Amino acid sequence: MGNTCAGGEDGEDPGSFAPKSLKANLMREQKNRDVFKYYEVTKVLGEGSMGAVSAARKKESKIGGSAYKDCERRGIVSRFFGGKKSAFVDNASEHKKSYALKTIQLNRITDEFIEELRNEIDILRTLDHPNIVKAFEVFENKRQIYIVMESCDGGDLYARNPYSEKETAKIVGKVLSAVAYMHATNVCHRDLKFENIMFENKKKNAEIKVIDFGLSKKFISGKKMSEGVGTIYTMAPQVLQGVYTSQADLWSIGVIAYMLLSSSKPFYARKRRYMIDKIMRCDFKFHGPGWKHVSEEAKNFVSALIKLDPKKRLTAEQALDHKWLSTEFSLTDRRPPEEFMNDVHGNIISYHDTSEFKKMALMVIAHKSSTAEIVKLRQAFDQYDSSNDGTITLVEFKGALSEFNYTEEDVEQMFESVVCVR
Template identity: 35%
Template sequence: MGCVTSKKKMPIPTRISKVSDLKVQPSTFVVENHERFQDVYSIGTSLGSGTFGEVRKVIHRSNHSERAVKIFRKDLATNEEKKQKLLNEIEVLKRLDHPNIVRVYEFFEDTKRFYIVMEHCKGGELFEEIIKRKSFNEVQTAQIVYQILSALAYLHDHEIVHRDIKPENILLEEKGDIMNCKLIDFGTAAFFEKGKLLRGSIGTAYYIAPEVLVGNYSEKCDLWSCGVLLFILLCGYPPFDGRNDVEIIDKVNRGHYEFKGEIWKHISSEAKDLVSSLLSPEPTRLTASEALTHPWVALNSHRTMPNTTIMDAALKNLKNFHNTSKLRDAVNTFITTQCISQKDTKELRDVFRAMDTNGDGKLSREELLNQFSKTMGYNAASDEVDRIMAEVDTDNNGYIDYTEFLKATLDIRTVMSSENMRRAFDLFDKDGSQSISAMELKKILAGEAISENKVWESIVKEVDQNGDGEIDFNEFQQIILSKL
């Protein structure tokens, strides 16, 4: 389908006048790496190809972590609109922090190519799993759809619409692991404003919503696509089929589909009701949050429940977490988002999902209170949760986001290993002088914010024990490890 690139919704620059104004987020560390890509990564096998390039497996040369890279050839991006699509994907991915959305690490540019480095999901596309299995039972389908709906609820709450939900854009973390899906490919995503319609026909014929074909639509176009996905998972074929795009789109426009065939005789009326509630005209179509509460989803989307030992350890770490300094928080954020592997976070993701009872990809005070009230009185739990929110909600948005949860619950000795500490120090020590200056801190942490030098000098002064105006590695270690 054709595409009209939406105007990016850029954040309003903030001002950092004092240390407490500094907000360190995962996006802080998703930046352009100016080193030569091949010097940082060794390039491995191909994982797929597209219009502008390919996706390949890569290995980080210094820490040996496996990642994936999307490589875009500049000569194939023949106009400004196509280049903007790439920049848009980076801008969107930087802002996302959800267990079912692929994490982006960094990006590169040389004279011939752009490179976006992301998580490597070894399980391949959900599309391949559909071909292999033909169809899924209702519990399996609900488990997959729940994850996609959770990702969509999160995206829409952040005023981002994906616009190309399909099995090819959903990866499995491991082979056959439908409990850990990742939504990918945000090249067609767009920022939107509540109550304002998007314009431009964009998407894939089988999954595109009829209102998108007209060119005036809302974020609910993603829910139509999710309805098509649900239909396919249940029966193994699409609701709107044809010999070519023209025939398919004609059927999409008419919006007529049927629950025909032997397989649909064995599918519950509740599942069919959800399909009908998603493949409906835009005004009556469910939102992602509403779909998450649909009875069929609630009945069948059994999430993996962590064992008691893991849950207890996570809750204990939440209770004991103290956000002692901005530098320590920055280091913790960098290591958690850039150094810790999927394997190291898998059990904690199960804890996060178990606590995230409404599936919106973040933990509210009420959800925390519900968990802690199971083991202590309501008043004591309320006081405990207020203290946890004050310590863990470092961006002060009123919720504990996924990375904030991981920072507080990961084993701190694993996070602050000697190898990770050195990587964090080298991140700030941009000139390789074996010490970190106030201006080097500013270069990494200020981002687009307007800031005063006294802020960064204050952070250095807190750590600088020998009074030379900079932070050496021993001083760096002491402040980061001081509360272990």
């Protein structure tokens, strides 16, 4: 499900389903509380010198809360989300739901790493997008920090290589949607790469999630960044020079698109200094067997992102409007069944008459739900979000409801009721 609606005809005045203060508090921070009173580890996924990552699930006695249970008892969630019992209102399903529990041993890490970790927590607290990994809770004591995150056990982009052109467009479109949203909130990722884009699960149509915000930064528009961070094979020339903007993320997406389309890297050399030389000269070609059946439009798309001059490089919003993406990742390809869309339209009317408290409760439940649990709702959101940037403007909202006989005033009132949860 999508995250926000943007007010105003052109979306200049962004709003959201809830005030920023509430959105920021959806990730709870627990000081000096025992995480294992709330969660139980089901499997250790990996261990290292600094900590571990485990699969965990919530203890049955700790599922839900007063608002959650009140909404469940009255059938509010069930009615709004299509009139059927859903996974996220079922305590038994919630008990089975898997989370990723990240454990960091504070006495084993450097001050620099602690700073990166706190930076990641602070940034994730402000983000809410279907293609950005969610962090639900943070538990902290003197010795450890535990982060309860959305589980992404489908592997990274290397896990499903090679990809067709259509599959590439789908992945790139979703990554661009996440990055457009991040840049609109003045967040630059700074380490986009194959390893930091994960599949939510092992299903064929699994959603993708951008992860690892440790090197990300809140930037000030018009001000350059200077830290030399990231991974060399997706690093923009300006990052290597130490003077760059958020456009560095778009270079990285161009490299990722190149790799998805051809199963090869645009800049490769056995020695680091030779690779850096190629990056600095933007020296890449569409050669090799991987490019044999790739369309010219796809190549044009890649070339528009791997551009030496960041001012000539497409922005995230411009890239989303590129002809190649519009063709290979069209809105109609993402449309759920018509019956479900009709239910959504009807439930928007019901939502208009719902109390502010219930709207807030619904938002919290949606935030806690995985994309797999609300996959049809996510597809429905896409039908409204025609620009695929993770937000819905009033213009898009009107367009989605144009087939119904609502007056302009009715549509504007419905839009305001969705946006304005105070």
